[in-house]
Amino acid sequence: MQNLDVVIVGGGASGFFCACELLINNPKLNVEIWEKSSKILSKVRISGGGRCNVTHDLRENRNLIKKYPRGGKYLRHKLNAFGVQNTIDWFESKGVILKTESDQRMFPISNSSETIAKCLEETFINLGGKLRSHCSLELAKFENLEWQLETSNGDVVQTQYLVLAIGGLTLAKTKWLKDNFAVETTTLVPSIFTLNIADRDLHQLTGLSVNKGRIKYEGFKSEYEGPILITHWGLSGPAVLASSAWHARDLFELNYNAIVQVGWIGDKNEDQVREQLLNLWLENKSKSARNAIGFGLSRRLWEWLLQKAGIPIDKTCSDIKKDESNRLVENLIRMKFQVEGRTTYKEEFVTAGGIQLSDLNENGSFKQNEHLYAIGEMLDIDGITGGFNFQAAWSTAHVCALDIANKIIG
Secondary structure (H helix, E strand, C coil), X not given: CEEEEEEEECCCHHHHHHHHHHHHHCCCCCEEEXXXXXXXXXXXXXXXXXXXXXXXXXCCHHHHHHHCCECHHHHHHHXXXXXXXXXXXXXXXXXXXXXXXXXXXXXECCCCHHHHHHHHHHHHHHCCCXXXXXXXXXXXXXXXXXXXXXXXXXXXEEEEEEXXXXXXXXXXXXXXXXXXXXXXXXXXXXXXXXXXXXXXXXXXXXXXXXXXXXXXXXXXXXXEEEEEEECCCEEECHHXXXXXXXXXXXXXXXXXXXXXXXXXXXCCCHHHHHHHHHHHHHHCCCCEHHHCCCCCCCHHHHHHHHHHCCCCCCCEHHHCCHHHHHHHHHHHHHEEEEEECEEECCCCCEEECCECHHHECCCCEECCEEEEEXXXXXXXXXXXXXXXXXXXXXXXXXXXXXXXXXXXXX
């Protein structure tokens, strides 16, 4: 029987980072990562369009935790121990410099996710870690403060600590957790997705975007501001993706059939918009409505909104009636569309739900067995798009690794 100090199940971002941190804090540890497939760090490689959105340049944790629809309270301690600046410093110490883009997302200056994947893999191997690919955990038994594990290859291994880092949960994974470790999970639903809208008129604007849009679902109070992109299937963009994360469970319960209100302009005060529109008509009395473009909108969107409000685009501004203006105001600030389903945002599928955080200690170990840990995406923690989910992976992995390393040293 092989004896190890730590076995990490899962060769993704959190698993590799935890392994690296273990060996950095105690180079004498015997650490293995078990990955059931031949592909390691697969999500790292596809994230950010192949550039890897490592984190988000939001360094005050009180603001950072507001970007997590679920799990922010549990994550606070982890971010205090290992926050955004620590992430930047960690990768820089390994020769990987991160850059901040205009929307505060952070990427390697190489613009290649391979830089991050290679950094994690090489750091782990150079520190003496061992990777077992095509290796899954089949049986786990805990007795005498040790784990006895059996792999899919028939190997039997004994280890002091077992770290679960199996990524976003699925029904199959939750059954595996319950059968092997009696671990309970919350309901799993998709998060971070675009909205399917079967409106042919809207599809005419495919590819068009607004920088200061607003999203709100009927029946809910919250509003989400930011860029909105019109696609050939509906609506996308940061405001839509943020709204889908915060309303992941709500929209799931509605079977993704909901009314979404879209505001195309930044100013959401109805009276101000109405006054601004009236002044626009007065200042352009002799012009046609199509040439009196207002609110910083593109001509294409402006003409479309005029038509949807029943205003002929060649109508002279001085002839536009009050009821026509009222319809245009409504379209500008809360145009309604029927949502009929969702589409996964690129390949970056995020799950809302996971291991119940109430079952875990602050260090990531289970209250029922402090020799068993869980980190990363499998926890009931998820952030909006923009690097927040990777930051949660780095932070939870660091705290777990430091706790284990200190226990073994002691």
